[in-house]
Amino acid sequence: MDLVYSVLRKHTANNQKSFQNYECLHEGHTLCAVSSKNTVAFTTTTELEDASGKSWGSHVYVADLNTPWHSHKVTSNRAGVTALEWDLPGEKLLLADAAGLVQIWSCREHVLNDWLCLGAATFSGEHILAAAFFHNGKKISVCAEKKDAVFYTEKFTHVRFAPSVRHFGGRPVEGCLVISTTGMVGVAALTQETAPAGALPLTGGSGMAPLLATASDSLGSTRHRIAAADVCYGKNGHFLVAVSSGSASLPIQCYRVSVKQSEEKCVIVSQALPSFFLQSSPAAAEGLYRHVAQLKFVVREDADSLVVASNADPPPGTPTNCTPNSVYGGCYTSSGSSSSSSSVSSSSGGMSVNGNSCNGGAGGLVEIWELREKPLPIHKLFQPKNHTNSVEPYKTVLWQHQSHFVASSPVVCVTTSKLPPPFYVMVALADGTLHCLHRDSLKPVASSSLNLMRQEEPPAAKQQRLSPCVSHLDMSWLGCVLLAADTLGQLHLYRLTPVADPGGGSMTVPHVVRLLEYCLVTGLDCWDLLVCLRPGLVDAVADRFSDGFNRQLAPVQQYHYVHFLNIKTSLYRLTVSGQSKAADLTSLLMLHSVATAFKSLLRPSDLSSHDKGPADSLAAVMTEPLADVDKVLFHLEAKEFTVEHSTLQSLQQLIQWVADLALALLARLPEQRGNSTPATKPSGGCSPASPGYELLRDYKALNTLRELLVVVRIWGLLRQSCLPVFVRSADSLDVLALLFKLLSRLVQAPEPDEALLDDCCLLPNQVMVPTLQPPVRMVAVASPVLFYQSLPIQLEFGTEPDCLHFVPDLSPVEGAMQTEQTLDSIRHIYLGKQPLVVKQCCRCGGKAQLHSVVRTAAIRAWDQRWTRSCRCGGYWHIQRSL
Template sequence: MELVYSVDYRSLPKTSDFLLEDKTVCSLSCKNILAFSRQSSGSKDGCHFEIVHEVCVFDLDRPWEEFRITAEPVPVVYMRWDPSGSRLLIVNAEGTFTVWVMENYLINQWQEFGKTELPGEEVLVLAWLHSGIQVLFNPDKQNVVAYNEKYQRSKFCPTVSLFGNKPMDGWMAVTSSGMVTVGLLQEQGQKVISAKECLAPGYLRLTQADIAFMASGDVMVAASDGTVGSAVQCFIVSVKMENNTCHIASAPGASFFLRSLTDYSSREHQNQLHVSKICFLNRENSDVLLACCAAPGQSCVEVWHLLEQTMPLHRMFQSATNPELAYKMPKWMHKASIQHNANLTDIARPKLPMNRSYNIETTSFLSYFACTYRDGVIKIIHRQSYQVLYTSSMDTLDLMSSLTTDHHHHAGGPHLISCVQTNTGCGLVGQSQGSLCVFRVFNSREGSLQLSAGFVVQMLEYTMFVGYDFWDVLLAVRQGMVEGLRQHVNENFQKQTPSIQEMLRIRVLRLRMALCSIIPSGRPRSAECRALLTLFSITFVLRSIVRPKSVAAQEKSPMEKLSALCSMSSETDLDALIKSLDPDDFIVESIKREKGGQASLHILQPFIQWVADFVLHLLSIVPLVQNGNNMPGAALLRDVGVLAMLRDMLAVIRIWGNVSPACSPTFSTTTPSTCHDCLGHIFKLLSRLGQMRKDGASVELEEGLVDECASLPSKVLVPDFHYSYGHDSCSFAVFTQPPALRFTFGTEPDFLYAVRKGYLEYPSEVAPDTRQKHDIVRHIQLGVRPSRAVRECIRCGACSLLHGTTTSVLLKSWEKRFVVGCLCGGHWKLGAGDS
């Protein structure tokens, strides 16, 4: 375990004449976006007496760039991301529940979605309702190849369901008076339906509570009044929606008394013993409960399991047909106790849904929960055996010396106030006094907690399969493992069914791009993955809009016929190749037709132009790659599948160009007489290159082909290479630096300059850098200073227009694919000049 980086989240000065309580709450989404609250000065002149409480977010990949959601004078006591990572629920000290969503999916533009109030109530626990979707991570299926068999959905019912078992979004909270409140979000009207009900017939006095979801759709609530002599009470809560009204029902469940009542009966601080925290081990599993009893200078975390105990019935109640009939009732059983000579501050629970029946002896998979203490100790405890796997301290994690010298910090040295696991448990996000810290748990330099490459691959594939962000899994990847992981992921992907490959192709390319980006020498390969992302996206759209006139199961589609013809024929003349094809078979039916009745193919011209420019970029670097240059595109020139796909696309472009010349790509030649048919010329070069690679990947290219590719930039103006491979990307640059790093909001680190400088260096004699912004979605040039609002990706820095002007149904559906996030998977933000 080691510290990866820390970031100072305070906006108030560190030195002051008075002491302020520096308290914050945070929540981590499935997209690895951390939301946190902090205190700041409410006046422009920085007056410390006017304090406001800000709620900000930042991406774990770029911890130096924060975005503010809201600021209010009332302290924030709770916040939670929804399961999709698109909504943030904030609760303040006055009992106001507010749901915030991104405006136009921009991370720096937020708007209020709904609000409810529960005045005078102290919220103890808050959770979003379960949607009924649960994909289990089973370590026993590490060697299973098929994704559908390796990651299976469990039988789980949504907490609140509508007609057709459709889940309804909302939240549930428990207050200190024993009241449970539910807020349900409607899809239209931004209206919140709220309801409240008492857990028991009378009001309770609670200090600790937690919520867990059951497979039946009910919710289990565990509560305690803080007294060790009192029982930890459990309630079964059910929520139903009828006639646009929410109904809550509560029933008592099995309760138990803590073991600490007898274990500490003879100790000195018995009278000061109290229950400091109770929580379920996992929100989606109500069978394991953790309860902590604390006294001055000591704490004990007890682990309790909910089991079904068989109760024999008296013979007068037994059935004559089944005399062995027994009654089963739930009962809590004590399993383990973890003691420490300091007070507990927080418990970082695992988020990864797992079946507790997996064999821990044969799989050797490390799933854990972490306990943090006031003396700075962090204990990593096994999820199944409850044995302490690793013990560390904040003093030994290379934490900055400023944390121990700042007089704002509490006594007892540096320690974590709160801690939360990442989605897969490969990292811990902790909140220290004034700092947010990210820790690497597995495969660190110490080598005490190791995760094998097979389990790392399984985690990467799991996040890719369920749609989570895989940034936190990269914490467990050492740079020496990258090449093996890439090959393993690619081999498993090639063994999937064609439908699964088509569905997950974009995600696996994003994963490969991330793996290449975490090593300094892998930036060219990362740029190639980015180009393939665009190529596969455009190819899928161009193929999907071609529909045959008649549908027959035994006949091939026009695109299948074209692909078969191109694969069997070695013809280098483009017009001779497509001569046998009927152009009417490639009529575009799904594009909006004009009044004249002719299909308007010209709306596809930007996508067609990108494909042609990409082929130019590949062909122009053939002489450089032949001389051993490892620049972006070198690996693609050896990929037979990519070359064949580009050859098919050039053939389709020529067919459409003959129907509508407005959709044909444009080329800038040096003289009017040179290369009059540029499309046919690059098709000939591409065909010769593909045939040589098909004969053998290790075969040297013909000297004549290399000479023709070398003379290509002198005949045709090659566009800027950044149009195909992207501009200077700093994604995952944190992994290329040695830990421990320290960041400050608003200040970019110095190592980003070196990363940008060495990202992509293209020879200026082939294609100069125009420094123009390129729309990654619509594939049009925006100029150096766009006049319209532009959104930017917070990770790769790609640009795109915020609003489109097209009226085409096809282009609107294309743009909707990238409304939520960038092509690389990162969130959008509004450009600095447009905010």
């Protein structure tokens, strides 16, 4: 459990003495939530730029975990935000506050620093305690029995999981369910009308928000006070709600809540389920832990296990503020309800916080309760009988205590894994310590503390503690990292290792590959897994990941191909030696996208030839040993490749990129003279002598490039101005014909001969070779620089860290044209040396033009391909030059 980085307020480093005096002006209860895209939403009591504490309230920020210093404010709330949740795809954000206001936000045009309120609803006078989005009915789980199977369809199965609320026809409804402190259960759903007649003014000054369709009801038969609550999903579309009044002497109550929509109205049905008392635990039987602090289901899609955290009353005279303590603040852990309290007492007698032992001081208790089916003895007259007329025992469902963990300090927050199987239960204590507990036995696996970063600093004379206290915790979806938010709204990211074996050991290649394949199938982001990898594992993981993908059926490969390239590129981008491989994979992804866009414009001229379109005819001709591009045209129907002139002109920059790619690849071919000969693997591009990926060894990609050169040749006959522009030594040189000839010789020969290598050596003298991918300065956590840093890294909001600057060395071709201009990574046009406004990726650092000038149908389709994310799969954010 290693602290990777901490993102602190800027004035904590620049004006440390002044900040300590006014620290109380910035403190308060904060929340954090990590989405499936590894973006974090968190709250602060004052704005991050505020050094005087004048902006007191509740402010919601979002940031990408890869660039957490770039935080973007979503909204400001007068009332404190009490619930913060992401939806399952990680695109919508739910906010609920102490005044009963519920808001659903989303990125405008998928830009991380531009947010739009989709709708809002008000439950007047209700303090919202817990909230959850409606489930969309999509769930993919890992088959434990077939985890080593070859095909993805056997490893991962679609689980029958009903949506929480359904429209007519079964389409899932978007909305949320909320629980208030008065025992109210409410729902707010997005209606079909995007702009209803009524609108709700937002307190943050962001205008009017559309109203959500709402409904409310009592959770139980009568309304009663609730102090702790949690919500999880049932497989039949219902919600499971666990609530507590805050007193350990009262039962933990559970409810089954169902929501149905009828004529744009929602109907709520709540049903009581078995409840339980905490006195079943040997540690709680002494009556010390009287206050239930938090309830948390172990898995959000499984109601079989529940974590209950309770705290004891502090002794008279004990200060209520947090006090730094040692890293290991926990005590002995006992498992099973049969253990005696004396064993806990004897084992934890040496541990104390502020002089108070765990048995008699202000400590905490964490318990796990499981819902189990047990036989119940009843009279034989009431016992059910089966079809063979034999008596079956009557069974009932009840909660049973499984294990507990005694802490030396009050429990502040508990969080669990989001996906099964759950490995860890994370606990934050009031003394600043964090404990990673095994899910089954609650035995400590690792511990850490927020005070570790500041132990070397001498304490100030009037300072009461060395660091703020932990306020909230959340784990990433893969369970590889833990995010902690302190009372100042500062973020602390921990790397959880080991993941493969909670009992010990290191992360293994099969386990990492299995998680990457799960991300590939489900669409989850794998950034949290990448920052936990060791550099020595990257090549082995990438090769095994590629081998597994190449064994899949052709339709499966075609469906997941783009996401597969994104993951593999992200792997190679982690190491210094893998930058050229990552660049080749990026070029392969762009080549695949350009080929798809170009071929989608082709239409068959005869209705009877729909079974074999122009793209299929071109692929068939490419199998013949033809090296002259003009001879290839004789085998094709020219009218099937006819495209409107305006469309051709708008595609000129993509056509130029295709020719530049062919030119750059052929100019690099002589560099392979001293290396092994290229392997003839149709879909791999890997060879034992040259590990990793090289575009020059991927003959399938080279054939695709030849096909595009033929298409460009035909389009040039239709409109000459769409042809690529070259800086040539002789005007009579036909560059397109030369490129096609050299590529054909490379593909058709088992290995490049000396004549081909000599011809490629002459290319830089005949044509100016452009720089295909200029090195882009990358400032991010997931980069090769991370492995050379001494952890933890101290970051500041709003300040790019100098220690994470990295510029990849891509070794351009000798004599290639160099430029300092910014290149649009999507449209392949130059934007100038320092453009005023661009979209920048949070992962790879690539930049793109904010809006396209040309708006033909073909360009609109190309732009929409990259609207949701960058070519690497990362979020966009708008960057403005100062």
